[in-house]
Amino acid sequence: MTESLLRASALTRTYRGGAREHAALRDVSLTVAPGDWVAITGPSGCGKSTLLHLLGGLDRPDSGEVWLAGSRLDDRDESGRALLRRRHVGFVFQFLNLVPTMTVIGNVELPLVLQGVGRREARSRSLAVLEELGVGDAADSAPAELSGGQQQRVALARAVVHGPDVLLADEPTGALDSASADVVLDLLRRRHDSGQSIVLVTHDHRVAAAADRVVTMLDGEIVDERDLTGTKDRPTYANLINLEG
């Protein structure tokens, strides 16, 4: 059995607003092995993003455990989780990913600088990743000077520049037009092909179909999980559902 990179067991998370309570996650367990690409999908409010945040240590569950790269994540304080995240995790969100007061290169080299990598090395590694993602020319631009697709590529560059064990992406193509979304998806696929583990939250079945495994959630629970690695020619997940339906 392959050792897990990321393991969540029996996670529950309830949000409280005054007298109202909303159970965002109910007894959710998930394991991600090194090199896995897991897509989490489901309707709005089903708990996808909450699960992703717990996996990345952005929040703590009410109960259950999260283990990342052999270390327990959920029992650490904010700073402890940040230090673990700094080394092992890269995050991409749907929009407003970049720090507007930093240049593109400044954004990308941030994880390396935080890890104590020297300025010169951080710059050269960041430039290399930006070149790889096709936005090397924009290194000295401010984020506001880039298109949405370019910004998302820069966000992706920042998420992978330090070689994290796992890339966590929350609707990374959700705010992009289809051409830009294809570019981002292609970049994710290439990173995965080179061994990057990815956990991706998406509404889009076409994006989910790029993953090896698709987890479907509904009302805070995992209601379906299927492995697409054996699917012939990787048809889109949407088509797959239609075929099965």
Place this chain on the structure above:
Amino acid sequence: MSATLRLAMSGLRGRSKVAAAATALVAALAAAAVVAGLSVQSQGGPQVDEIYRDSGRPDLVVYGEPAVLEGLRGDAAFAATGPVTTYTMGDVALGDGSVEARVDTLPPASTPGAPQLRTGRWPSGAGEVVFDRAAAVEAGVRDGDRVHVDVAGRPATLTVVGTAVDLTDCFYPDCDPIRLFVDPAGLRALAPDAADRHTLLIARLTDPDAADATAARLGSGAGVDGVQPWPDSRDDILVRELIFGAALAAFGVFVLLAAAFVVAGTAAARLLARRREIAMLQAVGYTNRQIIGGLLGETLILGVAGAVLGWAAGTLVAPSLQVGLSAAMGRTGIRVSLVSLLIAVAFVGVILTAATVLPARRAARQPVTDVLRDAPPRSAAPARVARLLERLRLAPATRFGLGSVLARPARSALTAAALAVAVAAVVVAGGFLSTMDRFVADPAQSGDPYDAVVAGDGTDGARTAAALSSMPEVAGWYTQTDRRATLGDETFLARAIGGDPAGAGFVMREGQPLRVAGEAVAGYGFLKRFGLDVGDTVDIHAGETPLSLKIVGRYSETEDTGEVLMYRAEMLPGATPDAFLVSARSGSPEALATALRGRLGPATTVRPIESDPDELALFTYSMFVMAGLVLVVSLANLAAALLSGARERARVLGVLRTVGFTVRQTLAQSASGGAALGFAAGVVGLPVGLVLFQVLSDQMTMGIGAGPGLARNPSWVLLALTVPVAALIGALAGAAVTRRLAGTPASALVRWE
């Protein structure tokens, strides 16, 4: 209800109560300070003029021989006079020391210059006295107390039966002698020897504006020892009110300036937060003018409410801020002035309008489509700022903190400006306090370079001079003989100086000290009043004696608003010194006074020099309160600006946390931004404060006749600490306001709306 008013009211309803109260409070503070300052400055004059009228308009006090004064009663310039009044000079024990006193017989109540009874009753026999009201308040003397008076070495104990205000000179402690009033039998008992009794005449003039000219004419007459015109006394009475009121009003302007920056910054932040709402209003048909009008109306409603509250507070507080007059006349009642209300509302209204309209215009001009699709504001995060910060190679938290400040240059500038005003206010207050300390610690700065006074009356001048010269405790001494003098048709105080004035330690601001007969040194007020310069020659009459004097220097003098001319006593032959002014070799003025009493005998009146710490304490306290108010307003604004900035950046903070920012780094970035604002405020506020202080203090010292350049900068410690402390305060404020956000889970931050 008009669309504009509807918008203003809806904006008010949508505001947080705390933010609305803060805007109103800032306006109230500014209005209160301005109203109190103007009130203190302006209330004294009417109050003094009222008692001048109640006293039968004593335009002129003439001192001289009884027969001469009797003859003057028919002078054509006089509308009415009191009787020629007999008085004697003595000393009265007051607190730990004694003070010079003029003991008058009571003139009839209805005559010009009759003293105004404030408490008790008039004396009905020997052994009773009515005490100088100002001195009584200052020293805590009450009706029924017994006071010890010494006239020409004859001690007497009198019972205080009342207190009264007298307008023949300005009030104690600015002026002495203090005035005591006894009945004729009482005076004869105190001064049985006719040589110890003198006379004065108080007159109401047909033309009060001719007081100075009349004083000049009469002052040079035979048998006249001196003339005191009312305008001189009035100026001296009001000098403290003018200084204190000016300082209060100046600090009111500081608060107002800080308020302007606070309101502008708050308006800018609030409009940014409401940009989507504004775009929606534009989409439904509101014009830019209506939107600006609505936003302005919202601010003005709060501002006017605050200004009215501030006006009320300033009006209530003003009577307790009177420093000189209150001692003599008691606290004035509350004076409600609709003019000052209008001034306060207009002042605050104009400032708030300017502070709101500029950001409102900017907000109304944002492209509606950009706003509705949530495009970032076009002014945000210019690329050059980001590139500049990259080059500085700062730690990530510092880089982000500075970037956040620089990304909103207008708002950051307003926040820093409000704090800079506070820094400047602190520097100005520090300067004033330092200058006050200097004047207290070194009486030579105000023209009194001595430690103790030996009264000249009733002493053998030669014997006193010989004794002083032989005492090891005495470092030096000089004598002074005052005469009202005339130049042209104006009068002033001329002072004949004997002994060693050059070594006395007068503070020379220009030219050289007084050394030989024929030379003179003058106060700034004298030179200014007569349009003279050092090097000029003046022909004056000191009493009856004509003198031609070359002004060789200007010295620091505050008495008679600096309108004093000093010359060598040799030019006034035969004149008895009024006093010997003695400097101690070491030790306190009190120790010197004790030594002098021991050497010169109990019959000689000796007084150590005194400062007036009580009134200084009120002045100091007020300065601190005003500077503190500006500081509190500015710090509250800094905290609010940093907090709203942090909230706007909450999502970006969340992104940084996903990258690996720790809680400490989250705090550090905000502290960096706050420190940058504090540093900028310190760097701007410090020199601005120093320049303002120089301008204000020069105005003040020129106003009291001491001339410019007397102010002393705040201590080097304060100056050296200003910028780092401002930066530190900014950093602490930044860290404090972000504490809550720093403790918020990153998942909540990345979802922040």
